[in-house]
Amino acid sequence: MDSLFRLLVHDQSLLQEDHSDPKLLDTINYHKRDLVTILETVKWQLEDFERAVNASALADKSRLKEEVIARHRQFIKAIKEHIKLIEERIEGPSMRKNSWVNLNDQDMDGLALFLDPTSALSLTGDEIVEQGRIEKASIFYNQSTPGCSSQESRTLANSCPEKGDLD
CATH class of the missing domain: 1.10.287 (Helix Hairpins)
Incomplete structure (x- = not known):
């Protein structure tokens, strides 16, 4: 200091x-x-x-x-x-x-995300990019979750079935 x-x-x-x-x-x-x-x-x-x-x-x-x-x-x-x-x-x-x-827009978005991390849980990859919250949102497009459709695996929310639900 x-x-x-x-x-x-x-x-x-x-x-x-x-x-x-x-x-x-x-x-x-x-x-x-x-x-x-x-x-x-x-x-x-x-x-x-x-x-x-x-x-x-x-x-x-x-x-x-x-x-x-x-x-x-x-x-x-x-x-x-x-x-x-x-x-x-x-x-x-x-x-x-x-x-x-x-604060610039990216800093404000980062601060808002830090203060309320649950606000990003329902955003799709496109929405994240538009809001500038995560620079490399393509990670979400390239990963697929077993048992989820491609649209479901693009979301950050836990909307896909759990492994136990697949059986």
């Missing part, structure tokens, strides 16, 4: 000297997008860690355990402050909105 942040700060300093380099602007946008993704992941992991620390605090009240929990809470606070500092340096929360708007 820190190395990407330093790289972003360096690239932004180069941008101040020369405003006309489109490759540099693209690089900065990619770095910002990656950094925002990393920050959100770190926040999510930190929230999970904080919940685990709090659950541990409730479970055991021994003196040694209290010291460990206090150190964990100091760590959580330090990481949160570090995240806040980086977010402020990369233009704050408003930058996060811009980074997601810049």
Whole structure:
């Protein structure tokens, strides 16, 4: 996270000297997008860690355990402050909105497929290609499933009979 942040700060300093380099602007946008993704992941992991620390605090009240929990809470606070500092340096929360708007169609489709993988289960190979979800949809045309018609083997859904049903 820190190395990407330093790289972003360096690239932004180069941008101040020369405003006309489109490759540099693209690089900065990619770095910002990656950094925002990393920050959100770190926040999510930190929230999970904080919940685990709090659950541990409730479970055991021994003196040694209290010291460990206090150190964990100091760590959580330090990481949160570090995240806040980086977010402020990369233009704050408003930058996060811009980074997601810049997703191209393939990235948006990939994200949608990642978030809801069941949405692709009923698509045929042609529909997958049209939507750009899988680049090599021809795999589905070249494979045949025993006991299925050619149309059935083109679908991703489990519409074909099971092996036990063939007997």
